[in-house]
Amino acid sequence: MSTGTRFAGLLLVTSALTIPATAFAQDIGIPPGEDPSTQQSDEDTIDEAIEPVAQDEQVEQPEISAPGGTIVVTGRRFRDATRSSSQVLNVLTAEDIARTGEGDIAGALTRVTGLSVVGDGRVFVRGLGDRYSLALLNGLPLPSPEPLSRVVPLDIFPTNVVASSLVQKTYSPNYPGEFGGGVINLTTRAIPTENFLKLSASVGGDSLTALEDGLTYYGSDLDPFGFDNGNRDIPANLEAFWDSGERIEDSSIAVQEGIASQIFPLNLVTLQKDNHLPANFSGSITGGASFEIGDGNFLGVIATASIKNGWRNRTVISQAANTDLSVLTEDFSTFITDNNVLVNGLLGFGLDFGEHTIRWTNLYIRDTLKTARLATGTKFELGETGFDFAEQNTAWFERQLIDSQLVGEFEFGPFSLDLRGGYAQTDREAPFNATFSYTRTNFADSPLGSEYAVYLNRQSDTGLTSVSFDDLTEKLWFGSIDASYQIGDLVTATVGYAYSDTSRYSVRREYSPRAEGDVLDDSFVPYIGLRRPGDIINGASLAAFNIRLDETSQFPAFDAALKVHGAYAMARIFPADRLTVEIGARYEDAKQTVALDQTIFNEPIVGATPTDNAENYILPATTITWEVTDSLQLRAAASKTIARPQFRELVEQLYFDPESNRAYRGNPFLTDSQLTNFEGRAEYYLGGANRVSLAGFYKKIDNPIEAFVTTAAGDTLTSFANAPAATLWGAELDAVYGIDLADWGGWFETKQLMLIANYTYTQSDIAVAEGDITFIPPSGQTDASLLFDDGDRLTGQSDHLANFQIGIEDTDRTEQMTVLFNYASNRVTSRGFQRPDVIENPGLTVDFVARGEVDAFGRPFEVEFEVRNIVGRDNFEYQANADNRIEINSYRVGTSVSLGISTEF
Secondary structure, X not given: OOHHHHHHHHHHXXXXXXXOHHHHHHHHOOOOOOOHHHOOOHHHHHHHHHOOOOHHHOOOOOOOOOOOOOOOXXXXXXXXXXXXXXXXXXXXXXXXXXXXXXXXHHHHHOOOOOEEEEOOOEEEEOOEOHHHEEEEEOOEEOOOOOOOOOOOOHHHOEHHHEEEEXXXXXXXXXXXXEOOOEEEEEEEOOOOOOOEEEEEEEEEEXXXXXXXXXXXXOOOOOHHHOOOXXXXXXXXXHHHHHHHOOOHHHOOHHHHHHHHOOOOOHHHHOOEEEOOOOOEEEEEEEEEEEEEOOOOOEEEEEEEEEEEEEEEEEEEEEEEEOOOXXXXXXXXXXXXXXXXXXXXXXXXXXXXXOOEEEEEEEEEEEEEEEEEEEEEEEEOOOOOOOEEEEEEEEEEEEEEEEEEEEEEEEEEOOEEEEEEEEEEEEEEEEEEEEEEEEEEOOOOOOOOOOOOEEOOOOOOOOOOOEEEEEEEEEEEEEEEEEEEEEEOOOEEEEEEEEEXXXXXXEXXXXXXXXXXXXXXXXXXXHHHHHOOHHHHHHOHHHHHOEEEEEEOOOOOEEEEEEEEEEEEEEEEEEEEOOEEEEEEEEEEEEEEXXXXXXXOOOOOOXXXXXXXXXXXXXXXXXXXXXXXXOOEEEEEEEEEEEEOOXXXXXXXXXXXXXXXXXXXXXXXXXXXXXXXXEEEEEEEEEEOOEEEEEEEEEEEEEOOEEEEEEEEOOEEEEEEEEOOEEEEEEEEEEEEEEEXXXXXXXXXXXXXXXXXXXXXXXXXXXEOOOOOEEEEOOOEEEEHHHOOOOXXXXXXXXXXXXXXXXXXXXXXXXXXXXXXXXXXXXXXXXXXXXXXXXXXXXXEEEEEEXXXXXXXXXXXXXXXXXXXXXXXXXXXXXXXXXXXXXXXXXXXXXXXXXXXXXXXX
């Protein structure tokens, strides 16, 4: 038997059908109690199993690894995972992902019905925030390097390491109970069917950035590769001070001046102009091999490494106003140049022996953002004509994920065993995040009234100069065992247990310099702020001043932990030839804690409220699938699930998000949300890949977590609170249709026209009654009607989501041209808190992707050409009422073009 044939059978039977022999045995007619080893060979078995299937129904099975056998052939006629699964799901295969042309998995998922991506890779399912989504890699959870997200931002997963992406929208107990809108399970590439080596590269840019003027700062020589050469290491004086456990205000002038002289290095805080920003580029190498070891046993190895370097200019408009938005109090424009570098590598091993598979996957992802910003604007409430400000910011954010997973899928006739374990660690560091705020008071009688100066004498109505150091580490241990057994011909029973232990340590230290002295009157201190940023602190002329530092981070460090024990039992019952019932329940016991680290200072810190949520749940779920005819299939599902608050939402620690351009602070009083879910669906299959489906869904949510806008020390920030209750309901329409163009002859003889469309309509309502309460710091109990209005829709929910793809594909070779339309209607990003809600308007984006093969230098190459945001859709985030509107985070978005080439050996 050839290696390729052997592994084709392996992937069909073991990787995709995790419960496999149990359900598959019914399909091939193994008599109960008979030793499967006496049956035909794998190849003959598979051929016999699919023999009743019409030729146009034989869809290639995607590679999927998930706990407890989510993808189960129900024993009738079909191998298409979407159709044959006992749950409602969508599967993006490698071919589907390639059709979108997206470079990361978050972008590819926007083409799935009911999914939208917000900000940096946060996926919303059916209008529910990312806290209601569950992301897994090969069936195992991952910690998030992003403070604002419980789920790993999916834009850091390049598509070249992903074999398939499964989106399951109905709950089954083999998944964790934190399941609101759906689960996204990514399966990495594992055992190759043949030896290969693939090289690829691309270059591109957008109309607002490539070869245009931009901002930058030096940083280090290794910045273009996403690493630092040591320039951003914590200074020795600062490290020694942290180790001492002292407070900065209690230390000597000498200590404070020594630290101040090190935390504003010129190469990290001096803003510079770049007259010609470079083009974006990416490159990757992927290889795989398989080896026969022993008699019929195979070892597979796959490895990949890639780098992507991208630049982006944007000018963000941010405003503030009075309660009815009729009078502006602030009006700022911030020019931002972001340089994002994504480096990743994957090394995977797969062993096939008999009917068993073991896979060991090791993943490394490093995502860095080097940002340079210059904000100019006016605060009108200050002074007679208002104060003008110019604020420069230089920052570096690095996110890193290291993950190692071991999965064993074992088959023993009617019994199968699934073992999964892993360790993952994410780190996020943001050192030397420096802001210099220059103020022009416009006072006619002041010698500096017409000058921009850095006010180091801490004037309350001038800007704050500061530098911060953020460090976050999250560790996750995970283990699970799932066992399935076929009981007779009609029942497959599955039981499982899973344990996860997540710990997070988050530190933020922020310092602001202050100048004091007896040589000059305090009114002349601003003169030192007329120098370059680094010279303001390090200049020799400052010897006459006492340079002090104030620590402005109120609560510097937090410990957080979440331990979950989960156990479940479920059964897939086949009471009739065309009927499948999956029923079961999951028990989860969890303890979530967040507490201020009292060891960071020698003297305890007071004022922070700890979180100690200990809950247990029984979560039932049922899904019924009825194959009415060979073409029509009906489904009905009901379940209970939960959603826990994210660590970032619980921590009373200020955090600035560079993407949304605003600050966040957590709420330690948040509690779990509980969901009751119902769904009905009709699926009609037209032959081949052609299909249409219509679904309706309803969710009742107790204690949903909502974001709201508030103010602290005069600055606007976003926090979180539990609303009393909410409902969400809607409908989905999904259609795929291919038209054979062979009759047109000539070039069209091997072509087909592909039409792919989906639409989701969603409505939601928050319920607030008289007497309802919520809890927000520092006071605790608060009237819920102060934050929420009865009938408000949930944050993140768009009434309308639509995708449409039209393209021509060649059936014999790689040749494809596709136009992609994506639309999302307005959605609330934050509650307004006595003001109008903050609204985002994603609108319509149009993309074009073309792929094709060309021969050059005696070998084949695949060329890909992309045009993104053809219509130039901009980003709009605002507050508005019937008469007035202010911009919160609005900016132009350019049209981007890229050209890529790859070849495989």
